[in-house]
Amino acid sequence: MTQSPLIIHPTTQLHIDMISQNLPHALILSGPSGVGVATIAKQLAKHHGSPSLTIEPKKKGSDGKFSVDFNAGSMIIDDIRELYSSTRTKHSQKHVYVFDFGDRTMSVQAQNAFLKLLEEPQDGTHFILATHRLDKLLPTIISRSQTIQILPVLQEQTDELLNSVSNIDQTKRSRLQFIAKGLPAEIIRLQEDDAYYEKRIKIMQDAKTMISGTPYEKLLTAHAYKDDRSGAVTLLGDMMMQLTVVLKSTKNTAQAAKLTQLIDTQDALNVNGNIRLHLARSVV
Template sequence: MFEKIVGHQTITNHLEKEIAGGAVGHAYLFSGMDGIGKKKAAKEFAKALLCLDTEKKPCGHCPVCIQIDHENHPDVNVITPKTGEVSIKINQIREMISDLSVKPYSGNWRIVIIDGAETMTPEAQNSLLKSLEEPLSYNIFILLTSHPQSLLPTIRSRCQSYHFQPLSCEEIEKIFQEETEFDSQAINEAALSAGGSPGMAYYLLNNREIREERIHYLREIYSLLRGNEIKVFSLAEALSKDKITSQEILEFLINWFYEVGLLLEGQPLPGEAKPNKIQIEFHKILQNEKNKAIIKTLFEMMATIQYNVNLRLQWEKCFIKIMKIQKG
């Protein structure tokens, strides 16, 4: 039923069972990093519920499936911040709630996908809450977010929650080998540098210099872990130029060391993937407890740079601490 979704097998199995058993919920929370596949999964779920094909749902080629793909189906409403806005305002939610009182035009369900649910203002969230508390039988809400903690606890508690884990390099490579004309080396480099996000891999495929930059950072950090103290300052200098870049690299590194940690613990990588050459190099020089301490340090750095701080100084402190952890 969800053949177009690569990875996330546990989630798609649950959704498929709900549809087959006629036990579809009225509110879902899909969480996970940006570009992980939450929106695609939400659309495939909507297509599976509304598809016109009598044998295979979703078929992907009936008028309903095509409309949902193009976000112009009358019973599937995708809500995002309006053009020029950074948040979903209360007026958008009120307008959506007004539409919900009308029964579906063509199928048995009316589906609302709120993409970037964490951007809803407090007023918008409170307005949505009543519809979640007293849902009409034909309405389904799917909230997509990379920051579930930004949503009201009362909203989260009324949703069936599914957390989308980062994909393996092999899973990301599979997506792009089937859907794009990029060469295999470029796909491999993008998958390696994407931190488990197909969306980021696509961005990196179209921005070669950034893709190469991430691989460069891995090599530099590897050198730092081997005791090259000069890297502390050169890395800090490079990463201190832009706060957004710092956040992206931090997310990438946290996922990177998390996967190295799986190898150190003898656990399989996401999607049962085989470790790549650079992961093997890191695995050889790291110990499990030290790797955990490095991940904790990176999370602390992520929390620190949310404030107005001296980025270069904070990166230097971060890398010095990582070197001390590695030295023991």
Template sequence: MPAAWRSPFLRKKAINAWCFGLTRRPGLRHNIRMSALYWHPTTNRQLDLSSRALPHALLVFGNKGAGVTAAARLVAEKTAGTATVSLVEPEGAAGAITIDTVRQLYSMTRSDLGGRHLVIMDEADRMTQEAQNSLLKLLEEPSGRTSFILTSHRPGWLMLPIVSRCQQLLIRPLTRQQARSLLTEAGINEADLRRRILLLGDGLAAELSKLSYDAAYRRDQFERAALAKSLLAGSRLDRLIAARKIAGDRQSAVQTLEIAARLLRPGLAAGQETAIDRLESLLDACERLQKNALIRLQMLKVAF
């Protein structure tokens, strides 16, 4: 695994030691390797093809919790060879990828020094507009020695010219049988617990792994799910109480709304108009919150 990483923007990380943010506790499987994840059969074939012939730019996208970052790093692990691997992530109070970061990438990848470069840009949709314009120049003028792997849960936030210059790889949800097998392998055998994890995990490989292996994370998500259910189907008072509980923390609010969106899936599959309307409202609130809208106002809109 290549050891040359840049700092502070391009942080040094060992790709093959990456885990899904699981809390490190004695006896807990916190170092689940990407290759151990379950992948949808179609996704697995596409990952194999991308690993055999990595394009100049690859966009790996899917729902949050599907494992887009794991997939990107798996491709990188298989194709890096002797390349210098650089990881770019959102940072700072705004959680953004700035133009300074992309300019540093430009200087690094255009340098006559060194050999091949492989750049993983995690959550590429968090680039500022200026950063996206700068990245577009890199993609429009391939050096022949640099490959980019971009990940995104919101590819619609990326400029269309960037998306059009990337080969696209969708990380699909697992099949029902794969999801059940993952839980069985994790030792989750109690019927009610399996049902709750399968409902909350919604076929998302990384999310199902975290729910299965990290009990503390699972308890936290179950609590969020209870608040999400109150927002969706509680009485007027229940919705108000839930909205107030969530309104104190932006990240908590976004995560709870994302869970609420997952819980709406059965209604969407049945074609219920009310479920579609609620989903649009939830997604709109999530997007506004991620762009620093007032938390309390967005939660009240969702609740009422």
């Protein structure tokens, strides 16, 4: 596959080029949020001449209808059932279905339904699962798929991307470097979406407060995220990132234990744990 405009780690690019020569029935692209797993998956599908066939997480609204929701949705079983029907039809060209999970996943029921598709492969039909949460896929799905880990890009690649960005001062460059080091898709989004950039900076600052603020400041900050699951998960990620930097410079048993607690808290929120309760526990 030709090198894409999105910057890709050289080792990752090598694996993609190799697997693109003989695309498997099922392929999993797994990597951290912002590294570009969905973009790479869609480029692979396009490279093989497939029409745009993307399945995204959805959530049922108050009107009873489902709509795309990357913050609180999941891959719904209705889409899997519809997919099962559509893949029974033969096509003159390859059909590559891209599952763009983001940080979401499929219910166990939907995953079991998807397994039936993997157990009955059709010529010219392929599935690419682009996910940041490989651990949330059933082992049986993983075992029936080939997996490529999408690595964060090299420091020099990050620098090259930042150098190509126009109208960026040193302060913003430093922030992008800290928040999105090695994550080209995230850097591009932060640069192009001012509202998203401001939100991320606020979360990063709140993470600092959650680590080093007074107990009252921490509880006040945690309360602000009680109705924002996606923001709370990002907050915990920023806290972990900042604690990791601290741990690299000093061996601190208490901070290491805190990091483990934050990982557990983030996992709990990703499976719909109570936001207020778990954030409060991460403060005390």
